[in-house]
Amino acid sequence: xxxxxxxxxxxxxxxxxxxxxxxxxxxxxxxxxxxxxxxxxxxxxxxxxxxxxxxxxxxxxxxxxxxxxxxxxxxxxxxxxxxxxxxxxxxxxxxxxxxxxxxxxxxxxx
Numbered sequence: 762x763x764x765x766x767x768x769x770x771x772x773x774x775x776x777x778x779x780x781x782x783x784x785x786x787x788x789x790x791x792x793x794x795x796x797x798x799x800x801x802x803x804x805x806x807x808x809x810x811x812x813x814x815x816x817x818x819x820x821x822x823x824x825x826x827x828x829x830x831x832x833x834x835x836x837x838x839x840x841x842x843x844x845x846x847x848x849x850x851x852x853x854x855x856x857x858x859x860x861x862x863x864x865x866x867x868x869x870x871x
Contacts, residue, residue, distance in 0.1 A: 790819040797830035
């Protein structure tokens with residue numbers, strides 16, 4: 762975890778955003794921005810706030826950034842519907858790891 766956070770602090774195109782409620786960190790989203798494309802590398806919500814719209818708020822925050830035209834994420838079968846509800850185009854990457862199907866999710870703003 763420390764090395765991932767260090768990368769966000771030291772690599773210029775990496776961005777990490779936190780979501781707070783009552784001065785408590787309840788979620789974060791991070792990734793790489795290359796030109797007008799944002800690649801989501803990490804998204805997390807505290808256990809007690811899952812299902813409360815925190816993840817959706819963070820995705821909407823990224824989608825509302827005027828400098829971003831395309832958002833890309835890779836996920837597992839359990840999270841595909843999360844991205845689909847925002848209009849991401851979903852493509853199976855097949856069994857990327859033994860017994861684990863992964864999916865590419867892409868949203869292009871019009």
